[in-house]
Amino acid sequence: MEKKELLEIMRRSTYKPLTADELVKELSIDNIPLFLELLRELEQEGEIILTRKQKYGLPERMGLVTGRLQGNPKGFAFLLPSNPGRPDVYISQEDLNGALHNDRVVVRLHPATDRGRPEGEVIRILKRANRQVVGSFERNRDYGFVVPDDKRLSIEIFIDARDTGGARHGDKVVVEITRWREGRRSPEGKVKEVLGQANQPGVDVLAIVRKYQLPEAFPGKALRELEALPDRVLSHEFKNRRDLRDLKTVTIDGDDAKDLDDAISIQELPGGGWRLLVHIADVSYYVREGTALDEEAFARGSSVYLVDRVIPMLPPKLSNGICSLNAGEDRLSLTVLMEIDQKGIVQKHDIFPSVIKVTERMTYDVVLRLLEGGDQELQERYRDLLP
Numbered sequence: 001m002e003k004k005e006l007l008e009i010m011r012r013s014t015y016k017p018l019t020a021d022e023l024v025k026e027l028s029i030d031n032i033p034l035f036l037e038l039l040r041e042l043e044q045e046g047e048i049i050l051t052r053k054q055k056y057g058l059p060e061r062m063g064l065v066t067g068r069l070q071g072n073p074k075g076f077a078f079l080l081p082s083n084p085g086r087p088d089v090y091i092s093q094e095d096l097n098g099a100l101h102n103d104r105v106v107v108r109l110h111p112a113t114d115r116g117r118p119e120g121e122v123i124r125i126l127k128r129a130n131r132q133v134v135g136s137f138e139r140n141r142d143y144g145f146v147v148p149d150d151k152r153l154s155i156e157i158f159i160d161a162r163d164t165g166g167a168r169h170g171d172k173v174v175v176e177i178t179r180w181r182e183g184r185r186s187p188e189g190k191v192k193e194v195l196g197q198a199n200q201p202g203v204d205v206l207a208i209v210r211k212y213q214l215p216e217a218f219p220g221k222a223l224r225e226l227e228a229l230p231d232r233v234l235s236h237e238f239k240n241r242r243d244l245r246d247l248k249t250v251t252i253d254g255d256d257a258k259d260l261d262d263a264i265s266i267q268e269l270p271g272g273g274w275r276l277l278v279h280i281a282d283v284s285y286y287v288r289e290g291t292a293l294d295e296e297a298f299a300r301g302s303s304v305y306l307v308d309r310v311i312p313m314l315p316p317k318l319s320n321g322i323c324s325l326n327a328g329e330d331r332l333s334l335t336v337l338m339e340i341d342q343k344g345i346v347q348k349h350d351i352f353p354s355v356i357k358v359t360e361r362m363t364y365d366v367v368l369r370l371l372e373g374g375d376q377e378l379q380e381r382y383r384d385l386l387p
Helices: 003-011 020-026 032-044 203-211 220-227 292-300 316-322 364-372 376-381
Strands: 064-071 077-081 089-091 104-109 120-127 132-139 143-148 157-160 171-179 188-197 250-253 262-268 274-281 330-340 346-357 360-363
Touching: 003 032, 020 032, 064 089, 064 120, 089 104, 089 120, 132 157, 132 188, 132 203, 157 171, 171 203, 188 203, 220 292, 250 364, 360 364, 364 376
Parallel strands: 157 188, 250 360
Antiparallel strands: 064 077, 064 104, 077 089, 104 120, 132 143, 132 171, 143 157, 171 188, 250 262, 262 274, 274 330, 330 346
């Protein structure tokens, strides 16, 4: 039996909570171990509730709501229900019962009040979201506390003297929570990493990296795949691609950008209008679906740009190298060709694999100064690209 099928049965108006044995009998289940595992999964996800009488039912039939907590620096929180059709539920600090920002929880609704908003109390924590926390270490004589940087975590984490990891008062640290306490009592933890004094240069950026658990290193399997990739485009890779290397092509990015993933070429058409070509680096040629590089890029989602560093989605050999449209280098790309009339309307378009060679690596500042005019030296530098 599938999850969806079981939930549909429980949503029927005739359904009343049943024990596991009663469900097995009522539904004529053959594979009992697999069915019991299904019940456990649905309970852990908050889709169904196991009552004190060991009966399974839907939370909405019991005055309960499941969802994710959104904390507030003032101590209270809102439950964002898993069912998007339901309104948010206000949870006072006293009714959180140890639950924290981003935890998945089950909430019992309070009787309706004149305030007009639903309110409730956390009765079960399905999944903890904050097993690792970044914050400031405060030392007392025989123990310490960590005050989280994220003010939505309105707690202090108790650190035994044996678990301080050599942290000093005022250090920015990463703490692993080792024990959750009931009610409003502080959870316990141990210092996993000391980042340094909060006012030291770079510590604030490192704290952000640790807070969001941004991966700095690539897994070994991905790096081994990387070793097999070439450092330059090979001639046999031109096959079935349009050779556009003779076009004047430019990239336009920030001054310090290293991963240049798009470029443009433009030509005036004989009868008026323009042919615009937009080239996108063909990363998929090198990062094939299902490979370790592909899976790691999928997990990262995008490159993260911080004040003093970039945490790339792909290893630098790709992002700054063969997949970056660097000036003067042959590069594989996907090109979108558009023919645009004098009114700015696209009359024709095409998309195809290509090989290009960027003529100039330009910056936003340079392009702006060229458009504004008046800089003769700059205009002379780029005269081959100007109308």
